[in-house]
Amino acid sequence: VQVVESGGGLVQPGGSLRLSCAASGFTFNSVCMGWVRQAPGKEREAVARIYTGGSSAEYADSVKGRFTIFIDHVMGTLDLQMNSLEPEDTGTYYCAASERSGICALAEWAFTYWGQGTQVTVS
Numbered sequence: 001v002q003v004v005e006s007g008g009g010l011v012q013p014g015g016s017l018r019l020s021c022a023a024s025g026f027t028f029n030s031v032c033m034g035w036v037r038q039a040p041g042k043e044r045e046a047v048a049r050i051y052t053g054g055s056s057a058e059y060a061d062s063v064k065g066r067f068t069i070f071i072d073h074v075m076g077t078l079d080l081q082m083n084s085l086e087p088e089d090t091g092t093y094y095c096a097a098s099e100r101s102g103i104c105a106l107a108e109w110a111f112t113y114w115g116q117g118t119q120v121t122v123s
Contacts (some may be wrong), residue, residue: 001025001113005095008118015085017120021078021095023113029053031097032104033078034111035069037120039091044108048080051104058106062088085122092117 006020019035034049048069050057057069068081078095096111103110 003097003113005093005115005118008093008120010121010123011085013086013122015122016081016083017074017085019080019093019095019118019120020072020075021057021080023078023095023097024040026097026099026113028076033097034093034106035080036094036114037089037091038094038117039088042091043053044094045062046106046108048112049104049106050078051111052078055104059076059114060106061066064108072095082120085120087122088119089120090122091120093120 001031003023011017030053032051035045038044047060047063050069063115066084072079094117095115097113098111
């Protein structure tokens with residue numbers, strides 16, 4: 001299983017970024033996937049998750065209304081559109097996935113496969 005993120009960078013407050021996650025080694029259309037971030041000096045925080053087989057997404061309160069998680073069926077990626085970025089959004093963003101049946105939670109423990117992370121800096 002391989003999970004690879006891309007799309008991080010430096011952006012000014014109020015700006016936007018789009019992260020992408022390419023995953024392979026499992027059935028992409030029936031897996032729980034999400035984005036987990038870690039700010040400097042803080043614990044990891046799951047910010048969004050979705051079941052690729054078809055269900056509504058779930059977001060952390062800290063990003064609700066600003067971030068959107070979705071599947072790009074053309075590119076075959078899991079994306080995170082981040083708008084109205086704030087300095088508090090700075091951190092390393094990890095794409096994560098899990099094939100565990102019946103479990104798709106907005107929590108770090110719910111995921112078993114992880115990417116290396118991509119840095120997002122809002123300043």
